[in-house]
Amino acid sequence: MLIGIIGAGISGLTAGRILAKAGHEVIVFEKSRGFGGRICTRHSNKYEGVRFDHGAPYISGDDPLFKAFITELTDKGIAKKWTDTFHFHDGEQLYDKHPNMDKKDRYVCEEGMNSIGKYLSRWVDVRLNTRVIGFTYQGDRRTTKRAWMLNLESFDTFEVDAIVVAAPAVQTYGLIENSIDETMFKTIIKDIDSVLYSPKHALMLTYEGADIPDFSALVVANNPVVNWICNENSKRENNSPNTLALTVHTHAAFSKKHVFDGSVPEIVELEIAQQVRKILGDWAGRYDESQLRLWRYPQPGNYFEKDFVELGEDLKPIALVGDYMRGKTLEHAYISGYKLGHHWAKRFSK
Ligand SMILES: Cc1cc2nc3c(=O)[nH]c(=O)nc-3n(C[C@H](O)[C@H](O)[C@H](O)COP(=O)(O)OP(=O)(O)OC[C@H]3O[C@@H](n4cnc5c(N)ncnc54)[C@H](O)[C@@H]3O)c2cc1C
Structure with a gap:
């Protein structure tokens, strides 16, 4: 057939x-x-070897069928174990452990999550x-x-x-x-x-010469714009060691408003970047490359x-x-x- x-x-x-x-x-x-x-990877336009998983950031499984697939990917050298703990920012302060998230095995791909596809x-x-x-x-x-x-x-x-x-x-x-x-x-x-979807933005940022933060990913609470910051360098050896790469995801309400208003990408980027700076410190406002992606259908609500x-x-x-x-x-x-x-x-x- x-x-x-x-x-x-x-x-x-x-x-x-x-x-x-x-x-x-x-x-x-x-x-x-x-x-x-939606399991996808983008390359930096400026720094060779630097990449961002701007869709699903990692894989993790509870069902035996999916766990078996993850084992297949790790056996083939396509996926590898990543962090089992995320850092947490409560709007005021950064903590090295999320208070309500249990440890869980999570996997990423050295060459980028699109290696799975x-x-x-x-x-x-x-x-x-x-x-x-x-x-x-x-x-x-x-x-x-x-x-x-x-x-x-x-x-x-x-x-x-x-x-x-x-x-x-x-x-x-x-x-x-x-x-x-x-x-x-x-x-x-x-x-x-x-079946309903809410949009989400992914902002990809690079910082040449910046110190690499010690978090793999940061779950952000009490922020009107940002809910996730991922340190791409924690995923792969071959990201250029002198260049930090961050992928930032936004809240649905923020992205929905901008889609509805028809905001230009520059405005959306500026608002996200301001919040990243507020969360991580002044250095985080001094990125030297950015790429913005709007996801209209990131995950279904029902x-x-x-x-x-x-x-x-x-x-x-x-x-x-x-x-x-x-x-x-x-x-x-x-x-x-x-x-x-x-x-x-x-x-x-x-
Ligand atoms: C930013 C983001 C963060 C996410 N985070 C998580 C997470 O933390 N945990 C989690 O479990 N999931 C997460 N997801 C969701 C996860 O990525 C998806 O659930 C999963 O990848 C969906 O797979 P799929 O095969 O159903 O659809 P898709 O991956 O969307 O594949 C559908 C494909 O069909 C193609 N297509 C559509 N229409 C046509 C057409 N007319 N002709 C030809 N091709 C077409 C599309 O281009 C696409 O490549 C996230 C997604 C995004 C975007």
Whole structure:
């Protein structure tokens, strides 16, 4: 069977690798230029070797399935153990331990968190920079042998036997709205529309010659703008030793306001940087490079009580996977892709 997967995040790539291992031909269509979706890494424009994990900063697992995947990544040398403790800033003072967070094993990637997506993509054919804008069930009137036609932004089309949509719920909704045969989606579209996301900004800063702070990451409370500061140097040996790299994440309310107001990036950056300086000290206001990224859909606020959604009959299979299935986290995204992958491998075994 030829399976088209929309989205090269952890859910899509995980489903894809299982289906490819089961003997299916899998093509993953990814609109961006990189692998891993929201588990992603950006390079400094100024300092060689300096990188920022500006999406999910680390992985950590409770479920045995995800723990097994983390073990696979560490065995292959892709992930390594990071800190089990975060520092804490209560708005006034910095503490070397968060008062309410238990110790937990957390893992990061020496080469950047996008190594996870790169690793998973080894089993499948990924078409980067390829946005799918909709799909059409070719129905009984079809003259070609495949059930589905994917419509690409480039105006090209691509025929597949089955589709896995592995995009955030909002983008999944958009794809379904653009599909010509909507009948099979009628029951699910309202539920997909009800999954809500709040935006978040990531500000990436570098400081040449600065002392490297002794925290791996700082959870910030009682601040109207910032809720997380990550010391990228604590994650990897090969970040340039003379250049400190910090990734700062904001509160949803702050980002929501700026998205609503249509603020220019310079204003957003200035407000975040002022708070970073307030939290860490004057030196933190003297960064020499910055990059700002707005995440419109960082994590879902609510989710489906299912591991995946399957629609269509045997002749027109289509399924939805992602982090909005049974949870809101990266771990749930992995499990969603994993469970659908095994379910379809069995259902469509040769
Ligand atoms: C700033 C930030 C911080 C986070 N922190 C944490 C955390 O601490 N803990 C945690 O568990 N999770 C965290 N997350 C969430 C975690 O990253 C996600 O839950 C997980 O990566 C989602 O994986 P996914 O496969 O469901 O979706 P994604 O990773 O979003 O993958 C979907 C892919 O589909 C592609 N796509 C969408 N539409 C189309 C289309 N039409 N055509 C082609 N491609 C398309 C997208 O470009 C994307 O690459 C964070 C996320 C962000 C952004």
